[in-house]
Amino acid sequence: MGAALLFSEFEEVATGRASGFRPIYYLGCKAAFAAAIKSAIDEVDPSGGRALDLFAGTGVVATYLAADRDVTTVDVQEYSRVLCSAALRPVGVSLGGIEKSCERVVAARWQAAWCFEPVVAFEEEVIVDAMKGDVCGLIELLESPPLIAFSDEGQRVPDSRLGCAIEETISRLTTTGLSKSEGTLVARSFGGVYFSFKQAVVLDAALSVAQAAGEELQDMLTAATLSTASTLVNTVGKQFAQPIQPRTRSGIVKPGLAKTVYRDRSLDSIDVYRGWLKKYSELPCTNGRHQAVRSEYVDGLLKHGPNCSVVYADPPYTRDHYSRFYHVLETMCLRDNPSTSRVVKGGASMMSRGVYREDRHQSPFCIRSIAPMAFEALFSRARQFDLPLVLSYSPHQEGDGTHPRVVSMKQIVDLAERHYRRVETRAVDGVKHNQLNRNGLKLKMRDQAEVIVKCFV
Ligand SMILES: C[S@@+](CC[C@H](N)C(=O)[O-])C[C@H]1O[C@@H](n2cnc3c(N)ncnc32)[C@H](O)[C@@H]1O
Incomplete structure (x- = not known):
C-alpha cells in the first residue's frame, strides 16, 4: 500500500x-x-x-x-x-497509523540491511568485546572514515577484519545497484561515524518512507526521522560536528569509551522513531x-x-556556523550525495573527520x-x-x-x-x-x- x-x-x-x-x-x-x-x-x-x-x-x-x-x-x-x-x-496520527509507519520502515530497509550485514556484524561484535574490556576493534571502527571514503574517494581499504567487512558491503551495494542510491546515503556517509550502521540503515528507510508519503505527511515523517537521528547520534552533546574520539591527544584510550558507545548505539531506532511519531502526532x-x-x-x-x-x-552570534553542527540533518533532508570537505594531514588530502558537506552554509x-x-x-x-x-x-x-x-x-x-x-x-x-x-x-x-x-x- x-x-x-x-x-x-x-x-x-x-x-x-x-x-x-x-x-x-x-x-x-x-x-x-x-x-x-x-x-x-x-x-x-x-x-x-x-x-x-x-x-x-x-x-x-x-x-x-x-x-x-x-x-x-x-x-x-x-x-x-x-x-x-x-x-x-x-x-494528528492514530496509534494504528504510527504502527503502520513503523512497519513500512521495517519493510523498506531489507535490501540495504542485507548490504550492510557484514559491517553491522563487525560492529556488534566489537561493541560486545569493548564492554568486556577489549577495545581494539571498537577503536578501529571509530577511527575509520565512512564507507564513501573507500567507495567514492578511492581510499585504501585496511588489511583487517573491518577492511574485509567494508569490502564485502561495498560489493553488495554494487551488486544491488545501491552504491550511489539516496536510499543508502545515511549508512554510506555517516554509518559507523555518527550512528551504528544498523541505526543508519533504519534512518535511510524512514527517509524513503517519508519521501514516498503524500505531501500532507512528508514533512512530519521526515521531521520524526531527524528527531530520531538527534536522539541516536553518538557524540558528546548530541551535535554532528565531532564524531567520538576514542583516544586523548596523548593516545590514551578515553575512560568510559565502551559505555558511551554502547549507550547510544544500542538504542533501537524503530522504538525511538515510534516515540517521536507519537510526540509529533500529539502536537496541538x-x-x-x-x-x-x-x-x-x-x-x-x-x-x-x-x-x-x-x-x-x-x-547566530559566534563564529561557530550552525551548519557545522547540523550538517547531517541537512544532508538527510536534501539526500543529494554532497561532496565532502577535505583536510590535509601529514601532506595527504583526506575527507574531513566530521564528513561535512563542502557547500555547508557560511x-x-x-x-x-x-x-x-x-x-x-x-x-x-x-x-x-x-x-x-x-x-x-x-x-x-x-x-x-x-x-x-x-x-x-x-x-x-x-x-x-x-x-x-x-x-x-x-x-x-x-x-x-x-x-x-x-x-x-x-x-x-x-x-x-x-x-x-x-x-x-
Ligand atoms: C540561534 S539559531 C536560531 C535558534 C532558534 N531561535 C531556536 O530556538 O531553535 C540561528 C539560526 O539562523 C540560521 N541562519 C544563519 N544564517 C542565516 C541566514 N543568512 N539566513 C537565514 N537563516 C540563517 C541558522 O541556520 C540557525 O538555524
Whole structure:
C-alpha cells in the first residue's frame, strides 16, 4: 500500500499551545525564553498580526507563538524548514497509523540491511568485546572514515577484519545497484561515524518512507526521522560536528569509551522513531495558516515582510556556523550525495573527520568583518516595511564554554537605534525579567542568560 494512503489513518488532535516541544538537541534553542519573547513581541506589536521568525532553527519560538498569531518561519537550512513545518502544521496520527509507519520502515530497509550485514556484524561484535574490556576493534571502527571514503574517494581499504567487512558491503551495494542510491546515503556517509550502521540503515528507510508519503505527511515523517537521528547520534552533546574520539591527544584510550558507545548505539531506532511519531502526532492542531520557508533572511524579509506585522530575529552570534553542527540533518533532508570537505594531514588530502558537506552554509552573522553589515541589512529592511522587531541576544560570559560574540550588545543597539524610534533591552534569566538601562548594560548582562532587544517603530 502506498504511504500516501496513511493520511486516512490520521486524526485531529486538540488545539492549544505546544509548550516544551523540542524536536532536536540544539545549541541556542530558545524554548526556555519563549514566554518572555512572546510578551516582548506583543509589546512591540499589540495588533496580534502575523509574526515573521527569520532565523527559526528548531521552530520552538514560532510554535509557541502560533497559538495566538499566524506565523511565517524562515531559515536558510532545509532541516529547519522541515522541523518548523511539522510543528506548525501538525497532522494528528492514530496509534494504528504510527504502527503502520513503523512497519513500512521495517519493510523498506531489507535490501540495504542485507548490504550492510557484514559491517553491522563487525560492529556488534566489537561493541560486545569493548564492554568486556577489549577495545581494539571498537577503536578501529571509530577511527575509520565512512564507507564513501573507500567507495567514492578511492581510499585504501585496511588489511583487517573491518577492511574485509567494508569490502564485502561495498560489493553488495554494487551488486544491488545501491552504491550511489539516496536510499543508502545515511549508512554510506555517516554509518559507523555518527550512528551504528544498523541505526543508519533504519534512518535511510524512514527517509524513503517519508519521501514516498503524500505531501500532507512528508514533512512530519521526515521531521520524526531527524528527531530520531538527534536522539541516536553518538557524540558528546548530541551535535554532528565531532564524531567520538576514542583516544586523548596523548593516545590514551578515553575512560568510559565502551559505555558511551554502547549507550547510544544500542538504542533501537524503530522504538525511538515510534516515540517521536507519537510526540509529533500529539502536537496541538493549528489554524493551518502558518508557513515554513527555506530562504536567506533578506530574501525572506523582502518576500514575506509585507504580509507580516512583526519580526522576531535570533541570528547566530559566534563564529561557530550552525551548519557545522547540523550538517547531517541537512544532508538527510536534501539526500543529494554532497561532496565532502577535505583536510590535509601529514601532506595527504583526506575527507574531513566530521564528513561535512563542502557547500555547508557560511552565515554572514558568524564572520566578524561582515556581521555588522548583516545586522544593518536586518534592521533597515524590516524598518522599510514599518515592522517592529524583537531580537534575541545571548551574552558571552568568561569561562562559559562558548566563543566570544562577533558583535557586541552596544554595536547592536547603536545599529538598531539608527532605524527605530525607540530601542529597549531586557535581560531574561528564564524566570525573572530585569529592565536594563543603557549605561548599565555591560555589567548587568554578565549574570543574565539572555537579552531581548525590543525595537519600536
Ligand atoms: C540561534 S539559531 C536560531 C535558534 C532558534 N531561535 C531556536 O530556538 O531553535 C540561528 C539560526 O539562523 C540560521 N541562519 C544563519 N544564517 C542565516 C541566514 N543568512 N539566513 C537565514 N537563516 C540563517 C541558522 O541556520 C540557525 O538555524
